[in-house]
Amino acid sequence: MDFFDKLSDTLVSATKEVGQKAKDVSGIAKLQYDIKCKEDDLEKLYADLGRKYYQIKKEEPAEDEAAAFDEIDELTAALADLKEQLMDLKGAKACPKCGAKVADNATFCSSCGAKLDDMFEEED
Numbered sequence: 001m002d003f004f005d006k007l008s009d010t011l012v013s014a015t016k017e018v019g020q021k022a023k024d025v026s027g028i029a030k031l032q033y034d035i036k037c038k039e040d041d042l043e044k045l046y047a048d049l050g051r052k053y054y055q056i057k058k059e060e061p062a063e064d065e066a067a068a069f070d071e072i073d074e075l076t077a078a079l080a081d082l083k084e085q086l087m088d089l090k091g092a093k094a095c096p097k098c099g100a101k102v103a104d105n106a107t108f109c110s111s112c113g114a115k116l117d118d119m120f121e122e123e124d
């Protein structure tokens with residue numbers, strides 16, 4: 001085998017190796033994507049199940065779960081408060097029918113469903 005044959009063999013095997021690596025990389029990316037999707041689906045199912053469990057058990061949580069139930073209640077209340085603060089900053093109005101805070105540009109009350117445009121106009 002002369003020099004050029006050797007060089008050619010080396011180049012061919014190097015090219016094959018690069019091709020295999022590209023295949024590996026796309027295979028890895030596809031598998032990582034598949035894994036991520038399945039993990040997300042699994043997390044959603046666990047979360048849904050947890051929500052159902054919370055709804056069923058919230059009146060009488062087991063002793064060793066009471067702290068987690070309390071934490072969920074506290075976070076839910078804190079979230080509602082933060083959302084109300086955000087609505088205030090965005091210039092929310094109170095629904096004339098039920099008093100719920102509604103976005104400034106809302107057409108209907110998200111709480112009672114009352115049509116708001118008419119009511120706000122009547123106020124003027």
Ligand SMILES: [Zn+2]
Pocket residue numbers: 095096097098099100109110111112113114
């Ligand atoms: Zn309302």
